[in-house]
Amino acid sequence: MRSIFKILMAAILMFPVLSYSQKDSTKLSPHHFNRIQLSLGLSYDMALGDGFLNDAYDLQVGSDLTADFYLDSHWYIGSRFKMINTEVIKPEKTEGISATSIFSFGLQGGYAFKFNDRLYLDLIGGIGPTTYNHDSKFGTKFRDSATTLWVGPKMSYRINNFFGIYGGLEFRNDFMNTSVPAELENYYGDASIFSLSAGMRFITH
Amino acid sequence: MPKFGHYLVILILAFLARSCTPVSIENNKRILVDGRILGEDMQPLEGVEVRTATYVNRFLNRGIETLAKGTTNENGEVSFVSLDVNPGMICLDIGRFPGTENYQQIRICDSSSSRKANKFDLGDFQLRKQAIVTLIVSLDQNLGYTLSFEDDYAQYEIEDWNELSNFDNPDLVGEISELSGVFNSENIRDTLRFRTLQNSSFELLVRYPVNQEIYEFEVNQEENIYEIDL
Numbered sequence: 001m002r003s004i005f006k007i008l009m010a011a012i013l014m015f016p017v018l019s020y021s022q023k024d025s026t027k028l029s030p031h032h033f034n035r036i037q038l039s040l041g042l043s044y045d046m047a048l049g050d051g052f053l054n055d056a057y058d059l060q061v062g063s064d065l066t067a068d069f070y071l072d073s074h075w076y077i078g079s080r081f082k083m084i085n086t087e088v089i090k091p092e093k094t095e096g097i098s099a100t101s102i103f104s105f106g107l108q109g110g111y112a113f114k115f116n117d118r119l120y121l122d123l124i125g126g127i128g129p130t131t132y133n134h135d136s137k138f139g140t141k142f143r144d145s146a147t148t149l150w151v152g153p154k155m156s157y158r159i160n161n162f163f164g165i166y167g168g169l170e171f172r173n174d175f176m177n178t179s180v181p182a183e184l185e186n187y188y189g190d191a192s193i194f195s196l197s198a199g200m201r202f203i204t205h
Numbered sequence: 206m207p208k209f210g211h212y213l214v215i216l217i218l219a220f221l222a223r224s225c226t227p228v229s230i231e232n233n234k235r236i237l238v239d240g241r242i243l244g245e246d247m248q249p250l251e252g253v254e255v256r257t258a259t260y261v262n263r264f265l266n267r268g269i270e271t272l273a274k275g276t277t278n279e280n281g282e283v284s285f286v287s288l289d290v291n292p293g294m295i296c297l298d299i300g301r302f303p304g305t306e307n308y309q310q311i312r313i314c315d316s317s318s319s320r321k322a323n324k325f326d327l328g329d330f331q332l333r334k335q336a337i338v339t340l341i342v343s344l345d346q347n348l349g350y351t352l353s354f355e356d357d358y359a360q361y362e363i364e365d366w367n368e369l370s371n372f373d374n375p376d377l378v379g380e381i382s383e384l385s386g387v388f389n390s391e392n393i394r395d396t397l398r399f400r401t402l403q404n405s406s407f408e409l410l411v412r413y414p415v416n417q418e419i420y421e422f423e424v425n426q427e428e429n430i431y432e433i434d435l
Binding site: 177 | 227228229230231232233234235237239261270272273285286287288323324
């Protein structure tokens, strides 16, 4: 999965460079009110800090889906769904948890800087609930919940009026709702994740 | 029109459903088990295993299973994180594992199906040492007997886990075990061997043909041998 992500990332980063030298005859319309963009991508996620997520888990490639609605030529709001699969690398630290998947859903807003008709830099921030879905060693499931804040830039390149690609960075923090004694607040209190993402973007005219 | 076979299938499915109650792990909760395990002389005990456990009720598999466990270090300290169950009873087992067979084994369970506490603070928890008793009886007639002694295993119930650190362990009495039988005069000397706790006592009730008599013994050492002429 990680090699697929690397190939996709390299292709997306190289595409604007390669296509820049080609003569472009496509007329691209600028962003405007009520334009909708759908983004579908993969992310390479790394847990940060001394908390449970960085200590006991290895994060796998995540998947990301967003739907945004332009308020004008720059500002947009939207919703986002993200899933990260994990691998438990220290079972002794997870107290009988055999597998965990992380699901996030939330609202986000962004501002798109236009460099030219094709190249944009989006600054995005959002908030929403996150669920850590666990499989216990007893075969039953349970979950931990969190409130997630995320922020980061995305560089996008429009291939035509309907289709584009993007690559981005993101920092997110999951403020965990797990009830623990004061001694464990640092370990279970929150989880920070840094992500590199890349994907495709579909845009209405 | 349902047939008898249909009712039988429904009955079997209901039985299976009843007999397979899943372990319900509580969402958004972790428990910290923390404390020191000491001997009666306040010396730290190394290598004592402490675990949290809950009852599982699977098809063909019922019993108590470990949620999480930890082992005391050279300072007698133990600290580990456990999941909680809700609904479900939770137990704390201390010293119930190989390597700690020289000390008593204690199980503390709560009576409720859920709990607010997210810390089980053992404080300085003292364990009493086991003792082996050999009782040699000399006799010339068949006599019935009942032996009563403090078991090296004890189970207690706790209502509020916040009171765990207040357990004054040396005062906790183990369960009383009873052994009954008949001394056989053909052997002339009969021997009873059992495991109890140091600094405890045991009683031997002997039934003679016309009366019965109780003999009391103190257990102060690790190995104890007593001889009695009946």
